[in-house]
Amino acid sequence: MLFRSGVHGSEAVTVVTLSEADDLPTQPGGLDSVDVLAINGAQPISEKTDAAIRAWVERGGHLVLSVNSSEQWSRMPLSAWVPIRDVGQSRLRDLDGLRGPFPRSDVFRPGAVSALRFDFDEGKAIVRALDGPLWVRLPVRFGRVTLLGLD
16 A cells, blocks of 8 residues: 655645555656555565665655564565564464554454564564564664554
8 A cells, every 4th residue: 555645744645555566666766755655464576666665765765564474574575674573473462552552452352363573673662562562663774664563
């Protein structure tokens, strides 16, 4: 999914949904008008698209990823440059940390939610579970990656 803001601030926002990540522009500067790019789950991404996303993030873009398993993470080319270490899989029982950012977090059933377990060196944990970070914001040169270990 691609989020693009027509006006900065709290005004008009245009949301564009793409069926495939490879529909993203790959030419230099092709993503410059995008404020946030969100990818949910493992998406097949070509090397050319991966390089365009990486360059955009490094120049100041904000990439949001939602991945719930080691299997999904390992299939994503982005895993080669997003600064986390995959440390396995978890079944979450404690989702209290999500109640603040997600008021309707009661839709998650504790014990039945699969999550990516990961670690990182630099950045900020926004939400932690008992097993470690669940939602983090990571610097990547001039941009950032926000990673949610659920989808």
